[in-house]
Amino acid sequence: MATIPSMMQAIAVVNPGKDSKLVIEQRPLPQPGPEQLLIKVAAAGINRADLMQRRGAYPPPEGESDILGLEVAGVVIAAGPQHKSWLGKAVFGLVPGGGYAEYALLHAGHAMVVPAGYSMAEVAATAEVFLTAYQLLSSIGNSQPGQHVLIHAGASGVGTAAVQLAKAIGCKVAVTTSSDDKLELCQKLGADILINYKDVAFEQELSKHWPDGVDIILDPVAGDYIRREIPLLKMDGKIVIYAMMAGRDVPDLDMAPLFKRRGQIICSTLRNRTNSYKTRLTQAFYQAYGQALAQRQIQPVLQQQFHWHQAEQAHQLMASNRTKGKLVLTF
Numbered sequence: 306m307a308t309i310p311s312m313m314q315a316i317a318v319v320n321p322g323k324d325s326k327l328v329i330e331q332r333p334l335p336q337p338g339p340e341q342l343l344i345k346v347a348a349a350g351i352n353r354a355d356l357m358q359r360r361g362a363y364p365p366p367e368g369e370s371d372i373l374g375l376e377v378a379g380v381v382i383a384a385g386p387q388h389k390s391w392l393g394k395a396v397f398g399l400v401p402g403g404g405y406a407e408y409a410l411l412h413a414g415h416a417m418v419v420p421a422g423y424s425m426a427e428v429a430a431t432a433e434v435f436l437t438a439y440q441l442l443s444s445i446g447n448s449q450p451g452q453h454v455l456i457h458a459g460a461s462g463v464g465t466a467a468v469q470l471a472k473a474i475g476c477k478v479a480v481t482t483s484s485d486d487k488l489e490l491c492q493k494l495g496a497d498i499l500i501n502y503k504d505v506a507f508e509q510e511l512s513k514h515w516p517d518g519v520d521i522i523l524d525p526v527a528g529d530y531i532r533r534e535i536p537l538l539k540m541d542g543k544i545v546i547y548a549m550m551a552g553r554d555v556p557d558l559d560m561a562p563l564f565k566r567r568g569q570i571i572c573s574t575l576r577n578r579t580n581s582y583k584t585r586l587t588q589a590f591y592q593a594y595g596q597a598l599a600q601r602q603i604q605p606v607l608q609q610q611f612h613w614h615q616a617e618q619a620h621q622l623m624a625s626n627r628t629k630g631k632l633v634l635t636f
């Protein structure tokens with residue numbers, strides 16, 4: 306195995322805030338702790354959290370790398386004493402930060418083996434969105450075959466993973482997005498009901514298809530959506546909020562319709578979960594869906610790869626809301 310350098314190149318954020326810039330900096334190589342793997346990064350997924358972090362709105366968890374990047378794919382080049390069996394393996398997984406760099410630390414419990422036939426860019430587009438969707442649908446939503454699931458932003462990174470997992474569970478799936486080409490992608494992924502929210506009010510359109518209502522709503526939009534979603538819920542229905550892209554305030558919220566349905570509004574984050582939670586989540590996901598992933602019954606939707614020196618262009622594309630599926634940096 307090649308010698309491991311003491312320094313690496315990484316993308317740093319200068320001037321965090323609305324005028325932030327990404328620059329390449331020399332950083333010391335991170336040293337793996339007893340439970341960690343050192344990865345020679347081949348590809349890193351881009352996530353909206355990276356855009357928020359560079360604006361100063363989403364600091365990394367305490368003690369974690371300040372380098373952007375929540376998921377990587379690459380080869381293990383060093384490992385804690387109990388984890389030497391990972392050496393030389395191609396892996397991917399969630400990192401708490403530090404992904405936009407030539408080398409990154411990955412907790413051994415969060416590592417997944419790259420399935421045969423997958424490129425490093427594809428697997429770098431997999432962990433964050435599939436683990437999030439799995440958590441929202443299964444661990445939190447407890448979704449069951451035959452249930453009605455509404456997935457907002459169906460063509461987004463998380464949305465494309467959630468549509469596939471919900472169909473794999475056997476749910477009926479409705480999606481909302483802003484354009485017909487995004488709806489076409491959702492249909493290819495298996496969505497049953499396609500709603501362009503620019504053309505129609507999603508709640509009115511969905512009520513026509515599902516007059517009995519919805520069991521689970523996956524919502525990264527929040528704001529005014531919450532008020533509009535509550536009347537759609539079946540008895541004991543759940544609204545699972547995982548971002549607040551339209552804002553934190555819910556105007557004119559009337560709790561009575563939620564109460565009448567014994568409805569639940571649940572908020573969830575992934576990044577600030579403990580290592581042991583992420584280990585259980587990763588292993589449960591890989592056990593349930595590793596084979597489906599390997600056989601491409603489910604797979605990441607990778608829109609575009611960027612050389613890592615072009616991270617700024619990639620961020621601008623993501624901020625434009627024109628993406629379908631994922632963007633990835635390659636090293």
Ligand SMILES: NC(=O)c1ccc[n+]([C@@H]2O[C@H](COP(=O)([O-])OP(=O)(O)OC[C@H]3O[C@@H](n4cnc5c(N)ncnc54)[C@H](OP(=O)(O)O)[C@@H]3O)[C@@H](O)[C@H]2O)c1
Nearest residue numbers: 353354458461462463482483525547548550573574575626
């Ligand atoms: N809580 C967690 O555990 C967790 C985990 C992963 C991601 N997230 C968060 O979830 C959100 C989605 O992540 P992602 O990776 O799927 O994002 P993404 O791939 O960048 O897609 C986001 C899409 O959301 C839609 N959108 C944006 N602003 C909107 C608004 N104001 N109203 C309605 N739709 C809007 C747009 O699609 P349309 O064109 O269809 O509107 C946009 O393309 C992000 O905020 C991310 O940080 C949370």
